[in-house]
Amino acid sequence: xxxxxxxxxxxxAPVADVWAEITKLKQIQKPMFxxxxxxxxxxxxxxxxxxxxxxxxxxxxEVHEFVPPKRxxxxxxxTNLPETPTLVEWTLEEKGGVTRVTVVHSKxxxxxxxxxxxxxxxVDILGNIxxxxxxxxxxxKTRMMLGMMSAFMFMAPKDTLRxxxxxxxxxx
Amino acid sequence: xxxxxxxxxxxxxxxxxxxxxLDVLRDxxxxxxxxxxxxxxxxxxxxxxxxxxxxxxxxxxxxxxxRRINHxxxxxxxxxxxxxxxxxQGDWAAALVGLKRTVEARSAxxxxxxxxxx
Numbered sequence: 001x002x003x004x005x006x007x008x009x010x011x012x013a014p015v016a017d018v019w020a021e022i023t024k025l026k027q028i029q030k031p032m033f034x035x036x037x038x039x040x041x042x043x044x045x046x047x048x049x050x051x052x053x054x055x056x057x058x059x060x061x062e063v064h065e066f067v068p069p070k071r072x073x074x075x076x077x078x079t080n081l082p083e084t085p086t087l088v089e090w091t092l093e094e095k096g097g098v099t100r101v102t103v104v105h106s107k108x109x110x111x112x113x114x115x116x117x118x119x120x121x122x123v124d125i126l127g128n129i130x131x132x133x134x135x136x137x138x139x140x141k142t143r144m145m146l147g148m149m150s151a152f153m154f155m156a157p158k159d160t161l162r163x164x165x166x167x168x169x170x171x172x
Numbered sequence: 173x174x175x176x177x178x179x180x181x182x183x184x185x186x187x188x189x190x191x192x193x194l195d196v197l198r199d200x201x202x203x204x205x206x207x208x209x210x211x212x213x214x215x216x217x218x219x220x221x222x223x224x225x226x227x228x229x230x231x232x233x234x235x236x237x238x239r240r241i242n243h244x245x246x247x248x249x250x251x252x253x254x255x256x257x258x259x260x261q262g263d264w265a266a267a268l269v270g271l272k273r274t275v276e277a278r279s280a281x282x283x284x285x286x287x288x289x290x
């Protein structure tokens with residue numbers, strides 16, 4: 001059976017606030033390991049999670065669905081892994097002031113490294129989104145990690161440099 | 173995360189049968205029947221335990237045609253961890269960064285001294 005990873009979190013906030021954090025552009029998304037999302041959200045368009053200075057791209061994909069404030073579906077490929085794209089589906093539902101966020105990560109055929117990496121990452125990301133929306137910041141541990149990641153950014157694999165990413169070399 | 177939210181999680185975890193169910197689901201998502209078979213337990217009992225785990229959001233169900241697949245959702249466990257352990261882990265990370273700086277500063281100083289001597 002094709003692997004499907006499902007992660008759920010309940011956030012005590014209106015769906016609009018959660019949606020705003022997940023789809024925030026131009027500013028860093030602390031829960032997403034301090035990356036900046038870049039896309040126009042049109043189905044078929046490119047979407048990337050990049051470093052704050054824009055020199056590195058960590059995740060690249062294509063928008064499949066964008067239905068505010070409920071659903072965001074896109075393909076997902078780590079630029080530093082030689083693996084084919086997988087699929088991420090964000091679904092948000094609000095009930096009585098509580099927003100339930102479900103992330104389904106699927107289309108794992110043989111992308112073992114991606115699967116192993118995101119299995120733990122989604123737990124952190126969803127916990128961090130909850131903390132960010134409910135308290136205005138990510139937990140101390142994450143802030144520490146973001147600081148260390150930006151300090152060691154120069155050591156990140158060369159595959160993450162914008163000019164080395166195959167998808168960005170094609171004209172589109 | 174408030175205490176009430178975590179109450180559900182603690183209650184769900186405070187039972188050896190339910191913890192074994194989570195162990196089974198950690199290996200791979202399963203139907204209720206598969207969980208019962210893996211544990212050699214009564215299907216009805218497993219179903220009751222699964223309901224409690226779902227209420228605590230430790231298990232999420234996905235419908236796949238006629239099959240209902242149970243998935244482990246470790247996010248609430250992470251909240252418990254974050255609340256009691258994460259803070260100390262942060263201190264530990266801070267201490268490591270401090271150590272790195274000290275060691276690097278020291279080796280830089282040694283290097284300067286060596287160069288001066290040469």
